[in-house]
Amino acid sequence: MKFISTRGGEKVSAAQAIVAGLSANGGLYVPEKFPAVPREELEEMLGMSYPERAAKVLGKYLSEYDSKELLKACEDAYSRFEGGDPAPLVRLDDGVYMLELWHGPTCAFKDMALTLLPWLLRKGCDICGVKEQILVLVATSGDTGKAALEGFKDADGVKIMVFYPSDGVSKMQKLQMCTQEGKNVNVVAVKGNFDDCQTAVKEIFADGNYAAQLKERNTVLSSANSINFGRLAPQIAYYFSAYLDLVSSEQIEMGEEIDFTVPTGNFGNILAAYYAKQMGLPVRRLHCASNSNKILTDFLATGVYDLHREFYKTTSPSMDILVSSNLERLVFEVSGRNAKLTASRMEDLKKNGKYAISADELEKIQQTFDGGYADEESSVEAMYDVFIDVGYTMDTHTGCAMKVAVDWFEKHKKDETNMVIVSTANPYKFPQDVLYAVTGNDVKDSFKGIKRLHAATAMAVPKCLLNLRDKPLRFTKSVDAKNLFAEVLDFVK
Ligand SMILES: *Cc1c(COP(=O)(O)O)cnc(C)c1O
Numbered sequence: 459m460k461f462i463s464t465r466g467g468e469k470v471s472a473a474q475a476i477v478a479g480l481s482a483n484g485g486l487y488v489p490e491k492f493p494a495v496p497r498e499e500l501e502e503m504l505g506m507s508y509p510e511r512a513a514k515v516l517g518k519y520l521s522e523y524d525s526k527e528l529l530k531a532c533e534d535a536y537s538r539f540e541g542g543d544p545a546p547l548v549r550l551d552d553g554v555y556m557l558e559l560w561h562g563p564t565c566a567f568k569d570m571a572l573t574l575l576p577w578l579l580r581k582g583c584d585i586c587g588v589k590e591q592i593l594v595l596v597a598t599s600g601d602t603g604k605a606a607l608e609g610f611k612d613a614d615g616v617k618i619m620v621f622y623p624s625d626g627v628s629k630m631q632k633l634q635m636c637t638q639e640g641k642n643v644n645v646v647a648v649k650g651n652f653d654d655c656q657t658a659v660k661e662i663f664a665d666g667n668y669a670a671q672l673k674e675r676n677t678v679l680s681s682a683n684s685i686n687f688g689r690l691a692p693q694i695a696y697y698f699s700a701y702l703d704l705v706s707s708e709q710i711e712m713g714e715e716i717d718f719t720v721p722t723g724n725f726g727n728i729l730a731a732y733y734a735k736q737m738g739l740p741v742r743r744l745h746c747a748s749n750s751n752k753i754l755t756d757f758l759a760t761g762v763y764d765l766h767r768e769f770y771k772t773t774s775p776s777m778d779i780l781v782s783s784n785l786e787r788l789v790f791e792v793s794g795r796n797a798k799l800t801a802s803r804m805e806d807l808k809k810n811g812k813y814a815i816s817a818d819e820l821e822k823i824q825q826t827f828d829g830g831y832a833d834e835e836s837s838v839e840a841m842y843d844v845f846i847d848v849g850y851t852m853d854t855h856t857g858c859a860m861k862v863a864v865d866w867f868e869k870h871k872k873d874e875t876n877m878v879i880v881s882t883a884n885p886y887k888f889p890q891d892v893l894y895a896v897t898g899n900d901v902k903d904s905f906k907g908i909k910r911l912h913a914a915t916a917m918a919v920p921k922c923l924l925n926l927r928d929k930p931l932r933f934t935k936s937v938d939a940k941n942l943f944a945e946v947l948d949f950v951k
Contacts, residue, residue: 466797473582479681493518565884568605600631611640637929684726693730715742758829761820832861
């Protein structure tokens with residue numbers, strides 16, 4: 459399978475796409491075509507374990523990777539998850555399920571891809587004959603940073619550097635990152651919000667002069683953000699797995715279509731669901747859930763992507779994003795894979811903060827997608843209602859998705875399609891906000907929040923969060939967005 463960039467240029471192999479992260483012209487790599495998973499193969503996958511299903515889906519894209527090695531890598535990655543099943547489905551009500559993707563080492567769904575990405579990257583370097591040291595640069599809205607640090611710590615031939623917005627991550631997320639262990643890791647706060655941080659990191663990737671300076675230091679850049687196809691690919695697998703679990707447990711018939719509601723920030727998670735649909739998974743609709751930063755809700759309704767709006771800091775920080783990078787891949791698809799048009803739209807976005815798609819393109823998108831959002835009050839209410847009604851506790855991001863799903867149910871009372879709501883973080887990652895949602899209690903301290911949340915819900919507290927209290931802070935530096943490259947050079951010297 460070859461890969462092309464959304465903004466044109468040469469075809470590359472899967473390994474090259476993963477090692478580079480982003481194409482030289484700033485475009486995102488997408489598969490030349492979507493590989494199909496026919497009905498017979500879906501039937502075969504019913505009896506498989508999660509790692510086997512994942513290796514099967516990934517193998518369709520990563521043709522130069524050895525399939526036995528890939529399976530072994532998936533087994534290793536998913537053995538780091540607690541409880542046996544890395545992506546369990548929990549039934550909330552008739553036809554309503556939660557897909558819990560947070561049983562990995564850092565308690566967020568990013569682990570689904572970032573436990574595997576280091577292997578994909580290392581192997582990709584071997585396949586491409588890359589001899590230099592790899593420097594993985596990450597811009598994080600909170601959860602990617604920790605999952606990437608944990609995935610790459612002490613990996614041979616790789617250094618990892620994480621940038622997070624100084625005023626845009628939760629206290630738990632910050633503690634998780636700033637106490638990170640490992641010889642090859644660095645964490646730096648960037649003054650501003652996530653968009654400032656992500657834009658500055660993207661500029662480092664796009665600048666040939668920077669690349670040359672790094673090359674002199676025997677270093678090449680790669681990305682662990684969801685713009686990297688190596689992040690996207692493992693995420694496609696859990697949509698297949700959730701579907702197969704519903705069939706195996708006789709909740710649906712093979713071939714019956716289902717819906718997913720996905721809490722969305724950078725559009726990576728929900729895009730993976732779209733890729734699964736393109737591969738033939740019986741998916742009807744995808745409901746894109748946002749918080750008060752509802753740029754995607756507006757785009758999915760109007761076809762206009764407009765950055766001229768207020769930016770809100772919310773209790774679902776991993777969705778506090780206005781420049782939603784992976785949307786470029788969807789816009790590219792519905793343009794009829796028109797790279798020139800996609801490039802000019804992204805140029806418009808950069809220059810004028812805005813672009814629009816045509817009515818035809820919007821219609822194509824709306825055949826599958828719709829968007830909704832939850833403000834702070836309504837996400838709290840959705841979390842509270844589910845807790846009271848069925849005793850299920852969810853995190854703040856999943857709370858936004860819950861609200862959007864409930865709105866859909868209310869508008870479509872006769873709709874009998876099964877709904878899977880994607881649950882993206884362990885509630886203990888946001889203990890004070892979740893405690894407030896389910897009990898109305900406000901506490902100032904995160905660890906006190908954990909204790910009280912445990913008392914209220916009796917849910918097990920993950921060790922990796924509880925241990926943070928006693929770990930020394932290793933990283934405390936905060937810099938201006940314009941000075942990031944100096945930090946990078948200092949780290950690789
Ligand atoms: C990253 C993240 C999201 C958003 O996922 P995208 O792939 O960026 O759309 C939602 N919830 C949580 C908890 C996250 O960590």
